[in-house]
Amino acid sequence: MAGLGGTPVLILREGSQRTAGREAQKSNIMAAKAVATAVRTTLGPKGMDKMLVDTLGDVVITNDGVTILKEMDIEHPAAKMMVEIAKTQDDEVGDGTTTAVVLAGELLKKAEELLDQEIHPTVIAAGYRAAAEKAMVVLKDMAIEVSKDDDDLLKKIAVTAMTGKGSGIARDELSELSVKAVKAIMDEDGTVDVDNITVEKKVGGSVTNSELVYGMVIDKERLHPNMPKKVKDAKIALLNSAIEIEKTEVDAKIEITSPDQLQAFLDQEETMLKDMVNKIVSTGANVVFCQKGIDDLAQHFLAKAGVYTIRRIKKSDMEKLARATGGRIVTSIHDLTESELGHAGLVEEKKIAGDDMTFVVECDNPKSVSIILRGGTEHVVDELDRGMEDALRVVGVALEDGLLMPGGGAPEIELALRLREFAATVGGREQLAIEAFAEALEIIPKTLAENAGFDQIDTLVALRSSHEKGVKTAGLDVATGSPINMEEKGVVEPMRVKTQAINSATEAAVMILRIDDVIASKSGGPGGEGGMPGGMGGMGDMGEDF
Template structure:
């Protein structure tokens, strides 16, 4: 980038920087975003295919979870990175619909390309897209069905829809039952659901059907000492965030010992102090102890003698879950331990799962924290099961909070497309074209679902359109036959937030990418961008635009 001043060129960018402007910048960004959408498109829906991702260390991930694929891919292009951000946001907000959001964003940009070629300004397209997205929110609210939190059947269907196609096909009904029960256990008084209160542990071995829900907490640790009891019924649980050890002094203190008797007295004093600590725990009535920090060897001996089931170095997050499950309180000082602080559990037991020993804290009265143990034949199976279960848990949580759902199977998208086209004709002007393009982009979802199920895209879309135009507003695609059927009756339902979040974030990302008309990349490293394709070394490839 250079300007002329009295015949002398003035360089504004550092040598080796690269600038792409105008249509070239838009074309490059749109192409990158479309490539990302294309990469995940085949994974959409119940019949979607899986991707195998191999990292630099040779570790393999097999999944069809959109956000996992995009996180694992080593993406370099800045516009493509924005597509990854959409998937991450969708995952954080709703937990499902990540592929939908990315595919929509890619299609919105593809439609925008045609408008740009018709000399329609990006600002006009952006305004049209925003108006269409706003209108879509209103239409979706009209399509939404209210669900009662007591309707377990519908909750299960939501979980099944989210899990379908994610490697859990054979046991999705059992897993859905678990997901619904787990989420309903951890709902807070104010109606919010924090999925972090559900521990999902995966263990290789057994089959998917061996997975189980524990009404309490499973800690991935064994008891501290073999002579401690292996199981405790009617457990009174003490939760301690302090070390059962002699405190070391903060300042450097020297203790001068001049005779063996003094040494023995010093050691006896340590022993007495540790015994006192254990006595305090015993006196509180606790028969199970979870400690976040360390426990002295001698204290271990005293605890084993007192018959207290003890686990040490428990993670802080696990301590919080134990407190929620048992109703106990985490105490920071042994001297403050009191009967009122103890939690309750029907059973605390050490069990062997696969080859590892784990501590089960179960039969809690009203556990606000529960655990799910997933089993499967191989590491890859349990990994994918975990991703499916997390999606299922998240969507059930979202529905319990919002109490609104929409039919799945491409149904809302077809309805949106029809109604947005009608809305476009009332807007007029160039924005009308942008709204129509937005409506066309919506149809990529039913088209992709059909394509991934091995059905004809056009036939399926036409069947859906005619069903919606004749008043079947819940008509979606039945994957096995390609017919348009009522999705609510089929039990294919999704939280409304999956759709609203996907449409909003896809629109925002598409608009942001469209509004970029200049990409100025700084030189990377000592050699500049000499290795860039098209001989971008130095200023030669710049085209030295006049700087006005």
């Protein structure tokens, strides 16, 4: 609202609310810190789990940062930015989501202390950016190289990603499955697309019953009971067209005046379907995977010809089948030739946990594989699935980049040490921001110690002392609470997990810091009249409403 000669001039719509300056910064920082606090206790191998219940009463039990933040009904705009960090981290690397969010929260907490000392947000932002750049250089110096032949190290990466994700019982077996699966689908040029690994979850059995299938597992049964249950030396036709009589594009009517004409019409339909099936069989195909529908009569003819058939397969599964069997997806039955068929040593229907599934195995060089995860309850299997997804992603990233980092808070302590030295060489107030960044990084080892039940200060002092003596890989041993060489212990993670977490946390913190004015239009939303909520659903009120 502006005044003009005593007359008030309304700029914003009635009911809109505006928070400016220090007040706006405080509120945004507060919301972001609350999100970080919510996931902080889940960090590390001794992290606790969260139980999330949605409006329908469905329960999710997890300590996976991104899952928690996605399930939480977050309203505050600054808090939503924290959720974005977790999503980006998950998309890029698949692990380290909690680290990224906790780090962003701590960077904002330290920035708030600097703002109280009258340091301008732009100066803090410049210092944070300089510190993040320097951090990338230090991390490169610390990196450990890994090659695709180093199975032992790759397994350790998978174990580190799975630790604390409810899969503690069978980590070694599952890490072996993940390494084998990633190596199987790795392309010649070294790229890894984890989407080519199908993970099927089945309740029943124990975690150790999980298995890797060099080929495809499809959660569907054969179409007709007269079809063979098992086909050896399978020649597979992959069809993207329906095996049924197509309807005309334009509206057309057929006038039938006598019963024999009707019979002739039906006979002709039957002949057309028979011709379609004969065309498939003539190529030598004895297995048909169809993305679309199959007429009941065509099913009968296929069963008579002894062809194992499944219909309505997902597009993504069809693409994986093509990679696994070396076949090509054909959009017209008339174009199907023998050269386009895929090959597998065996296609069979098996019953797993009461469900019939189709196994396409013994493929020559499958570039698509499947993992069947088993567990006692649905919640166990779901959490195993999240752990397995993290493991597959980090092994893939490690193979692509070929660079690792020690875990257990070692990189953060080393970075804090080097950044403090770097801050001394930078003049002016930026130096304070770089020091604040170094302090913020120490939240990771502090949190690891706290979640494992150790004293934060004692742990931090011991870790700093080890690093000052030149032991760059010294991290926290969560069993004893004392520093230990993480590389020797086998606690390692891809370098990209750390670089991505630091970069995205810095960017989000800088963006939130630079906001000094919040204008909320009236929406009558959950935040009351102003529509700009001060609280976050599922986390209680943030304390300050706009």
